[in-house]
Amino acid sequence: MQAMSLDSNSYGRTPVSHAQLPEVFRNSYASLNEPQKQAVEAIDGAVLVLAGAGTGKNTSSDNAPCQYSSFSKARPHQVLAVTFTNKASLEMRERISHLLGLPTEGLWLGTFHSIAVRILRYHAELAGLQSSFTILDADDQLRLLKQLMKAEDIDDKKYPPRIIGGIISRWKDRALLPDQINSHEFRSDSYEVIALKIYREYQARLKILNAVDFGDLLLLNLKLFNEHPDILNRYRNQFQYIMVDEYQDTNVAQYLWLRLLAQGHGNICCVGDDDQSIYGWRGAEVGNILKFEKDFPGAVVIRLEQNYRSSAHILAAASTLISQNTDRLGKTLWTSEAKGEPVIVRGVWDGEEEARVIGEEIESFHRKGYKLSDIAILVRCRFSNP
Known part of the structure; x- marks a missing residue:
């Protein structure tokens, strides 16, 4: 991988030598495959690690290696690492603490929401809040929406508060405040018109209550950064390295x-997989990962393609299917494992026939001596109300 100069128009990563890596990486370096080594060696600049399914990104030796390498060139408080769930955040903290021997208290490691809350607490007054602001959960949010709709004499049977709340949350995920939404795009009797009216009143009530909901946390951070460039520059200067896990699940x-x-220094490492973006229904934008190289010209894209989980037949079937997707950067998973059993695709007329076929297969395996506990049925479906 060629070294790249870092200027205002280039965010290419500068690789480091094996000897310059933290000792913990030198010890496990030999066990990594070549793309994983590239990710460990890439320190300065922008890098996108496309981690295919089963490529081992969640192991302690190769999960977002640039996360840990960055600690070798910056003080702990200068590294920002974000992920999506509390569980993933805890695992990240445990790995960093174990690998680098650092206590994680006070470090900027956590979920998007937890980091955004921390920033908002520091600058609450500039965001129109007091630092003691409360965060509404889903039940509190629904209760407040019901109150506002009742005060406006809006029929909550025709316009269910949960749906109205969902529309407002999607607008917040897209970073849209009420005055940024064009009501002329909607029919006069649409859910969106009602939602926009309530959205304005909802935000005003939250301010009176000194409260926010989860969607406000990042929304108010953006407002704070855009209206106070000095605050943005403070955090740009502080966070010399930014790491993101599951980047394909980010919303707008x-x-x-x-x-x-990241646009100040350009030191950002994102790990994700455009082929595993399944959360569009909750605001995730796969386009974020697709335009990474446009956002950071000169960025390095590293593909982790060696699969350690599945047989060759399974990978071939999955790769052929996913190759039909248009919104993807593209990669080819492969494995050194045996070919395994061929994949069988069987069509059935309805759910009853599907259950009968599966039952017969289970009985057949059971007669051959397999334990029932050795058999699994995996289902992915959407449940809907009758």
Whole structure:
């Protein structure tokens, strides 16, 4: 991988030598495959690690290696590492603490929401809040929406508060405040018109209550950064290295937040997989990962393609299927494992026939001596109300 100069128009990563890596990486370096080594060696600049399914990104030796390498060139408080769930955040903390021998208290490691809360607490007054603001959960949010709709004499049977709340949350995920939404795009009797009316009143009530909901956390961070460039520059200067896990699941607000923070120095490492973006229904934008190289010209894209989980037949079937997708950067998973059993695709008329076929297969295996506990049925479906 060629070294790249870092200027205002280039965010290419500068590789380091094996000897310059932290000792913990030198010890496990030999066990990594070549793309994983590239990710460990890439320190300065922008890098996108496309980690295919089963490529081992969640192991302690190769999960977002640039996360840990960055600690070798910056003080702990200068590294920002964000992920999506509390569980993933805890695992990240445990790995960093174990690998580098650092206590994680006070480090900027956590979920998008937890980091955004921390920033908002520091600058609450500039965001129109007191530092003691409360965060509404889903039940509190629904209760407040019901109150506002009742006060406006809006029929909550025709316009269920949960749906109205969902529309407002999607707008917040797209970083849209009420005055940024064009009501002329909607029919006069649409859910969106009602939602926009309630959205304005909802935000005003939250301010009176000194409260926010989860969608506000990043939304108010963006407002704070855009209206107070000095605050943005403070965090740009502080966070010399930014790491993101599951980047394909970011929504627009998260994407804009990360881009604002990273466009100063360009040291950002994102790990994700455009082929595993399944959360569009909750605001995730796979386009964020697709335009990474446009956002950071000169960025290095590293593909982790060696699969350690599945047989060759399974990978071939999955790769052929996913290759039909248009919104992807593209990669080819492979494995050194045996070919395994061929994949069988069987069509059935309805759910009853599907259950009968599966039952017969289970009985057949059971007669051959397999334990029932050795058999698994995996189902992915959407449940809907009758």
